[in-house]
Amino acid sequence: MTNRRGFLKSTVAFAALAGAALVPQYAFAEGETIKVGILHSLSGTMAISETTLKDVMLMLIEQQNAKGGLLGKKLEGVVVDPASNWPLFAEKARGLISGDKCAAVFGCWTSVSRKSVLPVFEELNSLLFYPVQYEGEESSKNVFYTGAAPNQQAIPAVDYLMNEGVKRWVLAGTDYVYPRTTNKILEAYLTLKGVAKEDIMINYTPFGHSDWQTIVSDVKKFGSAGKKTAVVSTINGDANVPFYKELGNQGVKATDIPVVAFSVGEEELAGLDTKPLVGHLAAWNYFMSIDTPSNAAFIKDWHAFTKKDARTTNDPMEAHYIGFNMWVAAVTKAGTTDSDAVQDAIIGVSVPNLTGGYAAMLPNHHITKPVFIGEIQADGQIDVVWQTTGLVAGDEWSDFLPGSKDLISDWRKPLHCGNFNVVTAKCGGAS
Amino acid sequence: MSAQSFMPLLGRAGFIFLALLTVVGIGVPTLNLFTTPGSLLHVPDYVVTLGGKYLCYALLALSVDLVWGYCGILSLGHGAFFALGGYAMGMYMMRQIGARGVYGNAELPDFMVFLNWKTLPWYWHGFEYFPFAILLVVLAPGVLAFVFGWFAFRSRVTGVYLSIITQAMTYALLLAFFRNDMGFGGNNGLTDFKDILGFPVQAAGTRAALFLLSALALGTCFIAARVIVNSKFGKIIIGIRDAESRTRFLGYRVEHFKLFIFVISAIMAGVAGALYVPQVGIINPSEFAPSNSIEAVIWAAFGGRGTLWGAALGAIVINAVKSYLTGALPNAWLFVLGGLAIVVTIYMPKGLAGLFAGWKTFPTMPKQAIDLGEAAE
Amino acid sequence: MGAFRSIFTSLFMLIFVSVALAQDVGVLVDKLALGNFTERGAAISALVSSGSPSVVTVLQALEDGRLYARKSDHKVFIATPSGDIFKLADPLSNSDSGQAPKTDIEKIKVNNSLREMISNAMSSLTLFSKDAKVRKDAALAILKSGDASALPALEKAIAAENDTAVADIMRIAAAAATLKSDRPEEAKKTAIATLAQQTDRDTASLLTAYAASVSDPLRSQALAAAEKIEVALSTWTAVQNIWFGFSLASVLLLAAIGLAITFGVMGVINMAHGEMVMLGAYTTYVVEQLFQIYVPDASDYAIVAAIPSAFFISALIGMAIERSVIRFLYGRPLETLLATWGVSLILQQAVRSIFGPTNKSVTTPSWMSGSIDFSNGLSFTLNRIAILIFALAIFAALILLIRYTSLGLQMRSVTQNRPMANAMGIRSSRVDALTFGLGSGIAGLAGVALSQIDNVSPNLGQSYIIDSFLVVVFGGVGNLWGTLAGALTLGVANKFLEPFAGAVLAKIFILVAVILFIQKKPRGLFALKGRWVDA
Incomplete structure (x- = not known):
């Protein structure tokens, strides 16, 4: 009998635990608060980048509540930890939408995490605001892409370097979709601009690659063919620190071979001694160093909120700032948090960004952004050396890829299609 | 077959486990489909997918326990078999998307279109047929386990050496599948599935059916594993676990027995992976990560090694705890999970299944000399 | 550039014919504040051609980003921050010109082409x-x-x-x-x-x-x-590859050598080994911060002070873990896998809670940065040389310790035959704690070295744990020389494959090679002999 009792005990324990897992974690009555899901990894490999975004969302929610909330209701952030585990992202997204009944979710960093939650958001018809620069080639009814599309980051950066006399290109990236796609686009673009095949070197490395000796020395070799050479880096996250340390140690100076990076911002540089890196470039839509009153106020609020004066701000944080304000504006306009109503209301909404201009939500669910090219300084900040004269509209389907050049996305009625083919005039891709 | 004839085969605990599994396997889908949302008995949709996922993990833990608990092979690479089964199913479902992908290309999956591939690689052919995919779900992990095991067991690689090379195997596969040039979708893996056998994957009916199938697979594999370990063959397997050299000296071809149980276990893991993919909607190389395989071992150890049902229960409990804590304590759940692992190891060396014997009062000091990683010998 | 060159040529004419034009350099300096980079370039050329000796100071300040313009009157100063206020100094005379809040002044930016222009001008000067x-x-x-x-x-x-x-x-x-x-x-x-x-x-x-x-x-x-x-x-490429291989091997050796003690000698499948490395790296960070606060002049030597600190902190935490968790698990080595996995989760999250999830910056001391370049194209970076020497020194010290000290003797006796060692009067529990502490402390030392080349983040340990186990197992569990040989073989082989196969495939080949090698030698490169091996 003891055996059976033991078993029952463990069964009951299991049932209690499993039950607890399935019960929504907050039990406020509907109507008192509006819940906002925050889906960023707080542990695992991506915690390095994503934890900051969780904090900035909590700050924005707190500020909005201080302004009187939304539709007369208090906003409440629901934080979960998807732990850099892609299937867990989907599970947590489902929990936030169905379990916690969040009106909108702000989250994800990597492409694979977005791909993993995408079917969930489409199935449950909820809203996701995705704040990171990405490879494009996607436009979902339920996702709002507040980070840069390739044409808002990569192409202006290459244009800038061409003006600076660069003739030879190393496209170095981590082997995943964003670098692959960006490099495909850049390769097509460079070829179009008359760069010969042998003047382009493409290199892919795994995530978290830490031994860069061979690759940096190869880059040096490639760069000594007598033409001005630049590295376009789509190296992701963790691998950047050892990469830049190796560049510094092997004496690759920005005046010899400049490296322009699309995934390195103030946050990543805070983990590095930037003195040997002065002059290397970064292309983003926001820099902490940009001198505008709204940015100064944002940084001040951020320091007050985190109680640390040394905390940096970066581009994805601004994207969340814009995305959150757009959502607030759209909800206010629609008078409801209902997903369909917000989807209709948000297109065309325009809110101030932190760099002295406005960001507008386009019918393709991407936004308008200025593009800045900056050079890394000895203090870890990035100074703007060039910027686009106007705003650049996010282009979801690249014109430089054969599969997508005929596609457009327009979520306004009556078209209401994410992959409309302008040649065949049909919704649903190339066929 | 009557319950009486089942009892000795399954054991009392196993019988209860199977009974509960039957209740859950039938009950959850029924309550999901045939009650109205909002009613007291209704099981929400997301509980069904979540539960289905747990059941797949349970099957993975069971397969780990079969080789570790009964044969003393500590595989730190079982995630590889799970993922291979998952990829085989994923490839089938990718082909089912057909022209409904974002680019509308009937032949090529989306990731191949934007990487500018012109034709389907040869190893993708055949996956448009469900039976072929199912064959591969079994064959891919089975053949890998056979080849790997054939070499390793013949060379008498044992203990930690075996554990570390299984880890090296799954890590090598992780890196290989991660390469976009391999044609398996790189880091993003396979996703955006539409339907399976013509049923839309997001429909409640499909979900409920998958849940039922997962429960069925777990139950069937549990019975099969019990049949194996209770047979004469099973006794030899246990003999190998407890004293490999003696078993060999008794005249048994130890490597053949090990190979057989390893392949069976790998196939079970592959089936678990195949059922997992349609329920979570994505398969990517992170399933090959050595940490995933280690976690599967942790589940088995937590539930109770060498009991089969304990391993399955361990997987369900740990994952339920994880689901709950990542929401309730997002900043501190690792403390709880880590603490749980330590406490269970020290105070409950037989895991949840050890609750049979009650809690141990105090940890005991070591009595044996240390051997080199051969737990059982 | 053409115009710039001709200006330059005339500059040298001016200097060497010693016909210094009486120009108001101050006006030229203020021109730096205006316009875009092209105009700023012209202003620099004009400044250089003025021939004034104080130009070097101005250009240096411009290159270092210390040159600011006052927004109100576009006057140029060298600004030094003190809190939110900047102290202003005249760029030519370096005399005090008062101060200004950050919002009132604007940095005069340079870009790479200006930087190159400046460095050319400076080299001529x-x-x-x-x-x-x-x-x-x-x-x-x-x-x-x-x-x-x-x-x-x-x-x-x-x-x-x-x-x-x-x-x-x-x-x-x-x-x-x-x-x-x-x-x-x-x-x-x-x-x-x-x-x-x-x-x-x-x-x-x-x-x-x-x-x-x-x-x-x-x-x-x-x-x-x-x-x-x-x-x-x-012809020298092969030599360079061998060097890259050696330096990768030294990193592998460092990461694995602590594990060779805790796992190899003690039989604990220590999943928390990587976290000990991480603790060492964080100790380095903390020591460096302390140096920057209290003895900023000596911060180049913070890393030297970090070596003993990291050893002791990791060793102490290691001993605490041994006393509180692992000692209950001797004789059940596979279960140490579980418990240490739990420990590793806790340590990771603890560090994340204390230091935050972001990378911490550890500066490379000046005596370790840069490289030794040979005229034949070979280049050895100083930090890699330092790490190689460090790894070999630790290895040698460890061998000596185990071979010649009484602790080493006791360690060997306890691991070989615990009851007999007890009978001889050795307190095996004390030896266990010290041995585990030693292994953890060495892992901490590895952290000091890795902080120089990799991220200092809570995930640092995770990225080395698989390689560490692979090296120890490949070399033969329980044999330190095997670990050395294992690290060297894997490191050099990897670096020779990489140029042909690329980083990912090279790694896959190495993994497959290790799997096949273990078939041939199921107990690693240097298998231990003796009865107790096959328990």
Whole structure:
């Protein structure tokens, strides 16, 4: 009998635990608060980048509540930890939408995490605001892409370097979709601009690659063919620190071979001694160093909120700032948090960004952004050396890829299609 | 077959486990489909997918326990078999998307279109047929386990050496599948599935059916594993676990027995992976990560090694705890999970299944000399 | 650039004919504040051609980003921050000019082309410095840029130079500059011949670039010279690969050697090993922060102080773990896997809670940055050399400790036969704690070294744990020499495969090779012999 009792005990324990897992974690009555899901990894490999975004969302929610909330209701952030585990992202997204009944979710960093939650958001018809620069080639009814599309980051950066006399290109990236796609686009673009095949070197490395000796020395070799050479880096996250340390140690100076990076911002540089890196470039839509009153106020609020004066701000944080304000504006306009109503209301909404201009939500669910090219300084900040004269509209389907050049996305009625083919005039891709 | 004839085969605990599994396997889908949302008995949709996922993990833990608990092979690479089964199913479902992908290309999956591939690689052919995919779900992990095991067991690689090379195997596969040039979708893996056998994957009916199938697979594999370990063959397997050299000296071809149980276990893991993919909607190389395989071992150890049902229960409990804590304590759940692992190891060396014997009062000091990683010998 | 060059040429005319134009340099300095980068470039040229000796200070400040303009009147100052307020100084006289809040002044930015312009100008201006090293650097800079406008200055400098080594470099620099100048063909032929004697990559690059811009016979001559250098360089590629392999091996050795104690000698499948490495790296970070606060002058040596600190902190935490968790699990080694996995989760999250999830910056001390470059293109970076020496030193110390100290003797006896060791009066529990502490402490030392080349983040340990186990198992569990051999073999093999196969495939090949190797030698490279092995 003891055996059976033991078993029952463990069964009951299991049932209690499993039950607890399935019960929504907050039990406020509907109507008192509006819940906002925050889906960023707080542990695992991506915690390095994503934890900051969780904090900035909590700050924005707190500020909005201080302004009187939304539709007369208090906003409440629901934080979960998807732990850099892609299937867990989907599970947590489902929990936030169905379990916690969040009106909108702000989250994800990597492409694979977005791909993993995408079917969930489409199935449950909820809203996701995705704040990171990405490879494009996607436009979902339920996702709002507040980070840069390739044409808002990569192409202006290459244009800038061409003006600076660069003739030879190393496209170095981590082997995943964003670098692959960006490099495909850049390769097509460079070829179009008359760069010969042998003047382009493409290199892919795994995530978290830490031994860069061979690759940096190869880059040096490639760069000594007598033409001005630049590295376009789509190296992701963790691998950047050892990469830049190796560049510094092997004496690759920005005046010899400049490296322009699309995934390195103030946050990543805070983990590095930037003195040997002065002059290397970064292309983003926001820099902490940009001198505008709204940015100064944002940084001040951020320091007050985190109680640390040394905390940096970066581009994805601004994207969340814009995305959150757009959502607030759209909800206010629609008078409801209902997903369909917000989807209709948000297109065309325009809110101030932190760099002295406005960001507008386009019918393709991407936004308008200025593009800045900056050079890394000895203090870890990035100074703007060039910027686009106007705003650049996010282009979801690249014109430089054969599969997508005929596609457009327009979520306004009556078209209401994410992959409309302008040649065949049909919704649903190339066929 | 009557319950009486089942009892000795399954054991009392196993019988209860199977009974509960039957209740859950039938009950959850029924309550999901045939009650109205909002009613007291209704099981929400997301509980069904979540539960289905747990059941797949349970099957993975069971397969780990079969080789570790009964044969003393500590595989730190079982995630590889799970993922291979998952990829085989994923490839089938990718082909089912057909022209409904974002680019509308009937032949090529989306990731191949934007990487500018012109034709389907040869190893993708055949996956448009469900039976072929199912064959591969079994064959891919089975053949890998056979080849790997054939070499390793013949060379008498044992203990930690075996554990570390299984880890090296799954890590090598992780890196290989991660390469976009391999044609398996790189880091993003396979996703955006539409339907399976013509049923839309997001429909409640499909979900409920998958849940039922997962429960069925777990139950069937549990019975099969019990049949194996209770047979004469099973006794030899246990003999190998407890004293490999003696078993060999008794005249048994130890490597053949090990190979057989390893392949069976790998196939079970592959089936678990195949059922997992349609329920979570994505398969990517992170399933090959050595940490995933280690976690599967942790589940088995937590539930109770060498009991089969304990391993399955361990997987369900740990994952339920994880689901709950990542929401309730997002900043501190690792403390709880880590603490749980330590406490269970020290105070409950037989895991949840050890609750049979009650809690141990105090940890005991070591009595044996240390051997080199051969737990059982 | 053309206009800039001609200005430069006239600059040297001015300097050397000693006809200093009486210009108001101050007005020129203030021009730096205005306009875009092109206009700023023109302002720099104008400044340089003024010939004023104080220009060097201004340009240096501009390059370092210390030059600011006051927003109200566009006047230029050298600004030093003190809190939110900046102290202003006159850029030419360096006299105090009051202060201003950050919002009132604006940094004068430079970009890479301006930076290059400045460094060219500075190298011409410093060719006549009193310091031989400064003169040498100036010559090297001209050699790299091949700036033709520097030619007259160079020739003058060569005539005045009395250090033969510096003079040699200047002659080569002059040859490089000659190529781009409008000197007659004969002079260029001589220049190519001079450059062809060189064996470094920069010269080859210079020659290739030159070849593309001229026609035969100069073209073919330059190409042949470049080709000759390339051939000379390629023979050294293998040596460079061996070096890369050794330095990767030293990292693997460092990461694995602590594990060789806790796992290899004690039999604990220590999943928390990586976290001990991480703790060492964080200790380095903390020590460096303390140095920067209390003894900023000595912060170059923070890393030296970090070595004992990291050892003791990791060792103490390791001993605490051994006493509180692992001692209950001896004889159940596979269960140590579970418990230490739990420990690793807790340590990761603890560090994340205390220090935050972001990377921490550990600076490379000046004596460890840079590289030793040989004229044949070989280049050894100093930090990698330091890590290699460090790894070997730890290894040697450990071997000696185990071989010759009483603790080492006790360690060996306890791991080989615990009951017998107890019977001989050895307190095995104390030895266990010390051994685990030793292994953890060495892992902490590895953290000090890894903080120099990798992220200091809570995930640091996770990225090395698989490789560490692989090295120990490949070398043979329980044998330190095996770990050394394992690290060397895997490191060098990886680096030889990488150029052909790429980083990912190289790694896959290595993993498959290890799996196959274990089939051949199921107990690793150096299998332990004796009865107790096959328990």
